[in-house]
Amino acid sequence: MQKRALVVGLGIAGMSAAIGLRRAGWTPVIVERAPERRTWGYYIFMFQEGLQAAADLGIADHLHTRNPEWRPGGNSWTVDRRGRRKPALGLLDAPSGLASVLRSDIEAALWQGIAGDGAEDAVEVRFATTPVEITEGAGGVQVLLEDAGAGKRYREDFDLVVGADGMRSSVRRMVFGPDEDHLVNWKAMICAFQLKEQVPSYEASDSILVARPKRAVWVFGLADHAPCAWLTYRTEDVPDRFAGSAIEQLRAVFAGMDDNPVVRHVLDSLEEAPDHVFDSIHQVKMPRWSTARVVLVGDAAWCMNTYSAMGSSSSLRGGAALGVALQEHPDDLAAALDAYETGLRPYITRQQRSARVKQQRFVPSSRPVEVLGSVVLELIRKVVHRRMTAEYTASSAPAAPSGTGR
Numbered sequence: 001m002q003k004r005a006l007v008v009g010l011g012i013a014g015m016s017a018a019i020g021l022r023r024a025g026w027t028p029v030i031v032e033r034a035p036e037r038r039t040w041g042y043y044i045f046m047f048q049e050g051l052q053a054a055a056d057l058g059i060a061d062h063l064h065t066r067n068p069e070w071r072p073g074g075n076s077w078t079v080d081r082r083g084r085r086k087p088a089l090g091l092l093d094a095p096s097g098l099a100s101v102l103r104s105d106i107e108a109a110l111w112q113g114i115a116g117d118g119a120e121d122a123v124e125v126r127f128a129t130t131p132v133e134i135t136e137g138a139g140g141v142q143v144l145l146e147d148a149g150a151g152k153r154y155r156e157d158f159d160l161v162v163g164a165d166g167m168r169s170s171v172r173r174m175v176f177g178p179d180e181d182h183l184v185n186w187k188a189m190i191c192a193f194q195l196k197e198q199v200p201s202y203e204a205s206d207s208i209l210v211a212r213p214k215r216a217v218w219v220f221g222l223a224d225h226a227p228c229a230w231l232t233y234r235t236e237d238v239p240d241r242f243a244g245s246a247i248e249q250l251r252a253v254f255a256g257m258d259d260n261p262v263v264r265h266v267l268d269s270l271e272e273a274p275d276h277v278f279d280s281i282h283q284v285k286m287p288r289w290s291t292a293r294v295v296l297v298g299d300a301a302w303c304m305n306t307y308s309a310m311g312s313s314s315s316l317r318g319g320a321a322l323g324v325a326l327q328e329h330p331d332d333l334a335a336a337l338d339a340y341e342t343g344l345r346p347y348i349t350r351q352q353r354s355a356r357v358k359q360q361r362f363v364p365s366s367r368p369v370e371v372l373g374s375v376v377l378e379l380i381r382k383v384v385h386r387r388m389t390a391e392y393t394a395s396s397a398p399a400a401p402s403g404t405g406r
């Protein structure tokens with residue numbers, strides 16, 4: 001009989017894990033707290049590892065990417081204190097294999113993946129459903145589930161529970177202990193949303209950065225979609241940041257920068273944005289991601305946070321890795337969970353460490369760091385843009401006539 005797994009969470013990690021489990025011959029069932037699938041998403045920068053994992057999961061063909069076409073001079077800008085714009089090193093100005101997407105692009109591709117080749121293959125998804133109690137036994141794991149739509153609770157047996165319910169995971173709380181044991185507070189906040197239109201006087205696909213010590217505004221240009229924005233800042237008093245509306249707090253934090261037209265446009269756009277996320281920034285650190293029959297994946301297990309720009313890539317990779325481990329150890333769950341853990345942990349640890357350095361790029365901690373960072377990035381930009389300009393010129397030159405001609 002096929003083994004059954006309960007996957008908690010219909011995000012990138014949950015759907016990736018479900019595809020991995022199905023490939024390993026398991027029957028996954030996904031429960032999702034929300035009443036329906038979310039289709040909104042903020043800007044996501046994907047690394048090669050994430051794109052490779054998407055290919056491993058068989059969803060690469062469904063993944064819509066939105067990299068703007070590079071043009072000589074670049075399409076990324078910084079704006080200095082006097083309001084002057086200067087060319088900047090863009091996030092995509094690096095060796096190939098990076099992608100700009102919306103989170104909803106990744107989730108839409110995974111959604112097609114879990115639908116499979118037909119009804120028989122499709123992963124069962126139960127909306128408005130959450131686990132309330134998880135009880136592990138020698139022969140299986142029993143879960144008390146709550147269906148908010150039907151207003152009922154019921155018990156169901158599984159061979160494995162996969163917690164993929166995000167940074168504030170309830171599976172982690174129920175099985176591994178309270179958030180205080182695992183959430184590391186980075187004393188920073190992020191607000192992310194989609195702009196209705198680009199900042200006036202910039203090209204539609206331009207990216208723009210206005211960074212000052214402890215505060216930064218980013219606009220991420222996309223090829224075929226209005227840009228997305230981030231407002232991010234460092235703060236000592238995170239808990240207080242949830243009192244009052246996001247826009248009121250952000251206007252107060254960015255006061256003094258709002259004479260800059262980019263900052264003004266972004267703050268004004270937030271007032272009209274139909275969706276946004278406004279949240280504190282943390283990492284999740286755990287000595288182990290599994291017990292005998294419960295395993296965590298994605299932000300629930302190792303949230304690297306926004307500044308790492310690795311959360312979605314590692315969630316895809318985590319789901320794929322779990323599937324491979326279960327496939328390679330079909331009759332030994334303990335060995336499979338060990339293999340999942342030991343295979344993935346060095347990569348996750350490396351990425352979690354590098355997030356501190358990347359944070360300085362996204363929001364400098366002080367004026368000296370801001371100045372030093374801009375000098376270093378400008379040196380890199382000059383080299384990179386020289387190479388990219390040469391490649392651009394070579395690729396747009398008329399093709400040489402073939403043959404000797406007469």
Ligand SMILES: Cc1cc2nc3c(=O)[nH]c(=O)nc-3n(C[C@H](O)[C@H](O)[C@H](O)COP(=O)(O)OP(=O)(O)OC[C@H]3O[C@@H](n4cnc5c(N)ncnc54)[C@H](O)[C@@H]3O)c2cc1C
Nearest residue numbers: 009011012013033044045165166192298299309310311312
């Ligand atoms: C502003 C911002 C920018 C980011 N930028 C990048 C980037 O550039 N590059 C990158 O790689 N990553 C980025 N990330 C991180 C990336 O989005 C996450 O790491 C990734 O989406 C995590 O996916 P997940 O499935 O683990 O968790 P989530 O996306 O949090 O999904 C969890 C799912 O579980 C559901 N759920 C929660 N609780 C329950 C429950 N009790 N029962 C049932 N269901 C439940 C939720 O409704 C949700 O559907 C960014 C994140 C943010 C916030």
